[in-house]
Amino acid sequence: MPNPVYVALDTTNVNQAADLVAKLKGLVGGVKLGLEFFTANGPAGIEAITALGMPVFLDLKFHDIPNTVAGAMRGIAPLAARYTTIHASGGFAMMKAAVDAAKDAAAKVDRPRVKVLAVSILTSMDQSAMESVGFSGSVLEQVKRLAVLTQASGVDGLVCSPHEVETVRSMVGPAMALVVPGIRPAWAEAGDQKRVMTPKEAMERGADILVIGRPITAASYPADAAKRILEELNG
Numbered sequence: 001m002p003n004p005v006y007v008a009l010d011t012t013n014v015n016q017a018a019d020l021v022a023k024l025k026g027l028v029g030g031v032k033l034g035l036e037f038f039t040a041n042g043p044a045g046i047e048a049i050t051a052l053g054m055p056v057f058l059d060l061k062f063h064d065i066p067n068t069v070a071g072a073m074r075g076i077a078p079l080a081a082r083y084t085t086i087h088a089s090g091g092f093a094m095m096k097a098a099v100d101a102a103k104d105a106a107a108k109v110d111r112p113r114v115k116v117l118a119v120s121i122l123t124s125m126d127q128s129a130m131e132s133v134g135f136s137g138s139v140l141e142q143v144k145r146l147a148v149l150t151q152a153s154g155v156d157g158l159v160c161s162p163h164e165v166e167t168v169r170s171m172v173g174p175a176m177a178l179v180v181p182g183i184r185p186a187w188a189e190a191g192d193q194k195r196v197m198t199p200k201e202a203m204e205r206g207a208d209i210l211v212i213g214r215p216i217t218a219a220s221y222p223a224d225a226a227k228r229i230l231e232e233l234n235g
C-alpha cells in the first residue's frame with residue numbers, strides 16, 4: 001500500500017517548506033501546499049517544492065462560478081500537482097467545469113492530469129457552526145448529500161472528516177479517493193480542528209489519504225513524529 005500520509009506544509013516560507021521536505025522524504029507519501037503558501041509564493045514557490053521530487057497536493061479550494069473555476073484549473077495545470085481541491089458546495093456545474101478543464105488542460109500540456117478533490121464540510125466546523133451558516137440537518141447528512149453530487153459530477157475524490165468517511169465509503173464504492181484531514185494522533189493537540197480522529201482509526205474507516213499538518217510540522221522533531229505515526233498505522 002502506498003504511504004497514505006500527505007503533510008500539510010502550512011507556512012509562507014519556501015525554505016522552511018523545503019527543509020520539511022528534506023526531513024520527511026521517504027517517511028510520508030507527499031506534501032500539501034495550500035493557500036498560506038500559495039498566496040505568499042505563487043506558482044514559482046510551488047515549482048520550487050515540486051522540483052524536490054515529492055508528490056505535491058495543491059490545495060487551493062476553488063469556489064466560484066464554473067467559468068472562473070475552469071480558468072483557475074487551466075492556470076494551475078502546468079504546475080504538475082497530483083491533487084487539487086475545489087469546494088463541493090460550489091455545486092454540480094462548478095465541479096464538472098473544474099474536472100473538464102483539468103482534462104483539457106492536461107491534454108494540451110501532455111501530462112497526467114491533476115486529480116480534483118471536492119471539499120465537503122470543513123473539519124473545523126461542528127454542528128453548531130454549520131447551523132450558524134444556515135445548514136439544517138446533521139453534518140453527516142450534508143456530507144452525504146455533497147458526496148452524491150461530487151460523484152455525479154465526475155470529480156475524482158471527496159475531502160471529509162474521519163467521522164463521515166466510513167459512511168461515504170459505503171456509498172461511493174472503492175474507486176473514489178477519500179481524503180481525510182482532521183487527523184490527530186492521541187498525543188497531539190486538536191487546535192482548531194473539531195471533527196478529529198487518530199490516523200489508524202481514519203484508515204480503518206476507509207480513508208485513502210490522511211492530511212496531517214501540525215502534529216508533524218509543529219513537532220520538535222518532525223521526522224520522529226512522522227515515524228511514530230507510521231508505526232501507529234502499521235502496528
Ligand SMILES: O=C(O)c1cc(=O)[nH]c(=O)n1[C@@H]1O[C@H](COP(=O)(O)O)[C@@H](O)[C@H]1O
Nearest residue numbers: 008059121122123159181182211212213214
Ligand atoms: O482541504 C483540506 O486539506 C482540508 C479540508 C478540511 O476540511 N480540513 C482541513 O483541515 N484541511 C486542511 O488540512 C490541513 C490540516 O492541518 P492540521 O490541522 O495542522 O493537521 C490544513 O492544511 C487544512 O487546510
